[in-house]
Amino acid sequence: TAGDIIIKPDWIRMSINREIEIEDKPIISADIARFGDDEIVIQYGKGYRLIEQDVTIKRSLMETVGRIITMRKKYNAILLVIDDAALGGGVTDRLREQKEKVLAINGGMQAIHKDRFVNLKSEMWFYAAELFKNGKVSIINDPVLIRQLGAVKYIYRSNGSIMVEPKREVKKRLSRSPDRAEAFIQLLWAARSIRDKAKDFMRRPNYLANSSQYQNGYGWDNTPIGAPVYA
Secondary structure, three states: OHHHEOOOHHHHHHHEOOOOOOOOOEEEEEEOOOOOOOOEEEEEEEOOEEEEEEEEOOOOHHHHHHHHHHHHHHHOOOEEEEEOOOOHHHHHHHHHHOOOOEEEEOOOOOOOOOOOEOOHHHHHHHHHHHHHHOOOOEEOOOHHHHHHHOOOEEEEOOOOOEEEOOHHHHHHHHOOOOHHHHHHHHHHHHHOOEOEOOOOEOOOOOOOOOOOOOOOOOOOOOOOOOOOOEO
16 A cells, blocks of 8 residues: 555655755675666765766676766766665676675664664665655655665564565565665665765764654664764
8 A cells, every 4th residue: 555655755746856965985786687678876975965866777886886886977976876686696706806885785684773683684674765855855856766775565473573564575566676765775774884084074864852652753773873974
């Protein structure tokens, strides 16, 4: 149902080309695929604003590494965020061999707030939803990205924890993998781990609000994130 959607369509529409404060947090995010129908998505953003997106299919992992480094040099990005599951691990390893600064993300890992989320992927999506809801996100006008962001739903487990639905269910509705959306969710998650040198403080978004139960406002208690800081 529409109520199960994590990022509401109205929030997404309002974020298209929105004018927001641009933070000095240049990031490259990549969702990795290889020789299949899934897309290889490389995005550049500053803070919570998506600026450029490079989408290809059926590329070798080493060619993908080269494209990531090319975009990093173009924008002088300070952090590369890589989907480290499956094929992404090879990209991560090669980038680190090249002395690149990499944040490897595996959505199946334990969430920071493990009592509320089944895994890290679920927490990242709800963190992103809070940013969209509060008008802090700006995206490019890409119909594919827009549709993917608004297609992902959540379910409750028997213990009350929240889980993003399996990707196969999203692919059934979209007839494709939500690769562009997943790359952007990673980018938003990584932005909270970078210090804006111009302001010299860590953003601590209030994406947790005074309740132990899920609320429509995507709120829990204002617990410190405990994220690593990338200068």
